[in-house]
Structures are given as C-alpha cells and as structure tokens.
Amino acid sequence: MAQIVTTFEERAEGRVARVVIDNAAKLNVLNSALSAELEAAFRGLAGEAGLRAVVLAGAGGRALIGGADIREMAGLTPVTARAFITQLHNVCGAIRALPVPVIARMQGYCLGGGLEVAAACDMRIASEDAVMGMPEVRVGIPSVIEAALLPQLIGWGRTRRILMTGETFDAQKALAWGMVEEVVPVAELDSAIDRVLADLLAGAPHALALQKRLIGEWEERGMAGAIAAGIDAFAEAWTTPEPGARMRHFLESKRK
Numbered sequence: 001m002a003q004i005v006t007t008f009e010e011r012a013e014g015r016v017a018r019v020v021i022d023n024a025a026k027l028n029v030l031n032s033a034l035s036a037e038l039e040a041a042f043r044g045l046a047g048e049a050g051l052r053a054v055v056l057a058g059a060g061g062r063a064l065i066g067g068a069d070i071r072e073m074a075g076l077t078p079v080t081a082r083a084f085i086t087q088l089h090n091v092c093g094a095i096r097a098l099p100v101p102v103i104a105r106m107q108g109y110c111l112g113g114g115l116e117v118a119a120a121c122d123m124r125i126a127s128e129d130a131v132m133g134m135p136e137v138r139v140g141i142p143s144v145i146e147a148a149l150l151p152q153l154i155g156w157g158r159t160r161r162i163l164m165t166g167e168t169f170d171a172q173k174a175l176a177w178g179m180v181e182e183v184v185p186v187a188e189l190d191s192a193i194d195r196v197l198a199d200l201l202a203g204a205p206h207a208l209a210l211q212k213r214l215i216g217e218w219e220e221r222g223m224a225g226a227i228a229a230g231i232d233a234f235a236e237a238w239t240t241p242e243p244g245a246r247m248r249h250f251l252e253s254k255r256k
Contacts, residue, residue, distance in 0.1 A: 004037045005059075006045070013201035014052035017045055024060025030113055031069035035087045042094035042102075052208075053200050054098065055193055056121060057105040061186075064106050064130075065114025070139060074247035082235040088113050089145040089227060092120035096216055099209040101200050103193055106130045106180060111168070116146035119153060122212065123196060124180040126171045127189045132179060133168035139250055140243035144230030148223060154178050 003023050009016045019041055021028040030038065045051060058064040068088060076084055095102050095117065104110075104118040106126035111133050118124050118132075134143045134150075143163045150159040154177045162169065171183045184192045200208065237243050 003034055004041045006041050011201060014205065015048065015050045016197060017048065017051060017054045018057060019054060020057050020059050021065060022059040024058070024062065027063040027066030027109055028058040028060070029066045029069045030088065030091070031072045032084055032087055035091050039087070039091045039094045042091070042098055046098055051100050052205060053100050053197055054102045055105055056095070056102055056117070058107070061107055063109035063114070064104065065117055066109045067112035067114050070247050070250055074244055074251065076238050076243070078235045078238045081238040082231060085145060085231055085234040088116070089231065092117055092146040095120045099212060101208065101212060103196060105189065105193055107186060107189060112136055112143070119149040120146050125182045125184070125189065125192050125196065126174060126180045127186040128171055128183060129186055130171040130174065130183070131168050132174050133166065134162050135166040135168070137164065138166040138246070140246035141237040142230070142233050144234045145227050148226035148230060149219070152219065
C-alpha cells in the first residue's frame with residue numbers, strides 16, 4: 001500500500017498538488033523505501049501539466065516528518081549508510097528541482113531528516129504546536145545533506161547550536177530565527193497555506209519557475225560540495241560502533 005498520497009486540486013489559475021506522507025503510526029518517519037517513494041512522487045510532479053504549486057504534509061496531525069528511521073539506521077554499515085543518506089538527499093533534491101514552489105505544512109514534530117526536507121521546500125508554514133530539531137548527534141551521527149541549507153535560513157550561530165546540542169525548539173522560536181515564515185494556530189494552518197497559495201497563483205507561471213530556478217542557483221554556489229562532504233561524514237560515522245550503540249539504546253528505551 002502506497003504511503004505517499006498525492007492529490008490534485010483544480011483552480012482557475014492551475015493545479016495545486018498535495019503530497020501527504022501517510023505513515024502516521026510512526027510519526028511519518030522516512031525509511032529507505034518511503035524516501036524512494038517520496039522522491040518518485042516529486043519526480044513525477046515535475047512533468048505534471050498545469051501544475052502551479054505543491055503542499056507537502058504529514059498524515060495524522062502529530063508530525064510532518066518525525067525524522068529518518070532509527071530502526072533502519074541502527075543496522076547500517078559504512079556502505080549502506082552512504083546509500084541511505086544519499087536516498088534522503090535525493091528526496092530533497094527532487095523538491096528543490098521541481099519547477100513550482102513547494103510549501104511545507106509543518107504540524108507537530110519535524111526532526112532530523114524531516115527538518116532537512118522542510119528546509120528544501122521553498123516556504124514553511126507552521127502550526128503553534130510544531131516542534132523542530134536536529135537531534136542526530138545524540139544518536140551518534142552528524143547532521144548532513146540539506147542541513148547545509150540551515151545557515152542561509154537561521155545563521156551560522158544558531159545552526160551550530162541546534163546541530164551541536166541536538167536540542168528541540170518550538171514554532172515561535174523557529175519563527176524568530178527564520179526557520180519558518182509564518183506560525184498560526186492549528187485550526188488556521190490550512191487557511192494560512194491557502195493565502196500563500198493564492199499569492200503564488202497570482203504570479204506568472206513561467207516567471208515563477210524562472211525565479212525558483214534562479215534562487216536555487218544562488219543557493220547552490222558552494223552547496224554541492226557541502227552536501228558531498230556531509231554524505232562522506234555520515235558514512236564515516238558508521239566506521240565506529242557509536243551510531244549502532246546509541247540507536248540501540250534509544251530503541252530499547254522506547255520499549256520500556
């Protein structure tokens with residue numbers, strides 16, 4: 001059964017797609033298979049005629065993406081670690097390569113790889129109950145790939161703080177830092193997203209596609225090297241027993 005559900009809404013100005021990660025029982029965490037499915041969904045949208053914008057959401061109301069799947073990561077090796085993290089990067093790459101804007105609908109948890117996926121989106125709108133963070137160092141691995149986008153969003157000091165401490169932060173702090181562009185009550189989240197969609201649809205389609213591509217080119221100056229270095233660092237983490245031990249400890253603590 002597909003865990004990525006894509007629906008379309010027909011508007012006078014064009015089509016809006018909603019991509020929902022439907023793994024609510026596990027806080028929409030991304031394992032390799034689900035990452036591949038999410039990448040395929042966005043690659044498919046690239047050829048969708050009349051598409052004007054995309055909203056990325058998580059099912060269940062408790063998380064956009066709770067992170068990468070620690071159960072899968074606990075058994076990685078240096079070789080499989082490289083494949084795992086490259087697949088997650090491919091999700092972010094598909095979002096960034098899509099020629100129309102992508103809005104992240106951030107309700108509940110958005111952690112680790114989930115926050116990297118959100119950072120890869122063009123805009124982020126959060127509900128007041130959103131909780132964000134990059135807790136990778138607490139389970140023995142560095143934050144990599146699209147974490148390299150964070151300094152442009154929140155600055156180097158805050159990036160160092162959240163990556164090195166692994167702390168979580170709430171929606172209001174995310175707004176103050178620049179991680180998200182708007183925070184609203186849960187009941188108003190979809191209305192807020194609709195307002196942004198209306199503004200996007202008011203723009204000329206070709207001009208908007210050109211603008212997104214140009215912004216991506218601005219961001220990519222130096223980014224490719226940063227991501228490649230991050231993939232190397234992720235794989236290198238698995239040359240020690242630290243990630244496996246820490247992740248097993250995490251999983252065991254959840255069973256108690």
